[in-house]
Amino acid sequence: MSDILSLASLFTSSFLSATLLPGSSEAVLVALLVAGVGPTWLLILIATMGNSLGGLTNVILGRFFPQRKQSRLQGKATAWLTRFGPAALLLSWLPLIGDLLCLLAGWLRLAWGPVIFFLCLGKAIRYIVVAAATVQGMAWWQ
Template identity: 65%
Template structure:
């Protein structure tokens, strides 16, 4: 597989995994790390960038939703998110919940810069931890 295709696949997979569409960028990252033919740092950077941009897509979707009360879940979610603020996006890496957090953060119209910073940190830490665990496991087996 060419480097361009390898990194392009990682970007596409991580982007789609961060949207409301299903994806498995973690499996691709681990597979590429196990193959050992790519730059680990560049792979993590591309995965984090794609995943962050996918999360921003969810935030934009949230911004497009009308601001109206949706019931009891709305009160609970908005109270928690207002208390946490953009820092809630540090948990945007969580499956399913992370996508919802991004949509709700956009819907609540949080400020862009804190949202992007917290989103990028959360998404990047996910891939750093996964890569570190994979590489550590590879050393253990050798």
């Protein structure tokens, strides 16, 4: 597979992984790191961009939901967002919980600047940790 297609597949997988659709962006990132497709920083950047845009898609979708009575699970996530504000989006990388946090951030109409900052930071930290563990593991096996 060409490098461009590999990077595009990483972006697509990262984007889809941030939505309710299934995806395994960490596996794609690890595979590309092991294959030596590109510099580590570029792979982290592409994965972070795709996953962040997917998360922001959830925020935008959340803004379309009318503000009505909320379920019990929404109540807990809303309490987190109310208590910690946009900083709770540092956990937006978590499966399912992160999707709900992003949707609720939009539903609560949180300010865009802090939402984008904390959402991107949380997702970047996850990919940095995965990449660092992969690179360390590769060095250990050599």
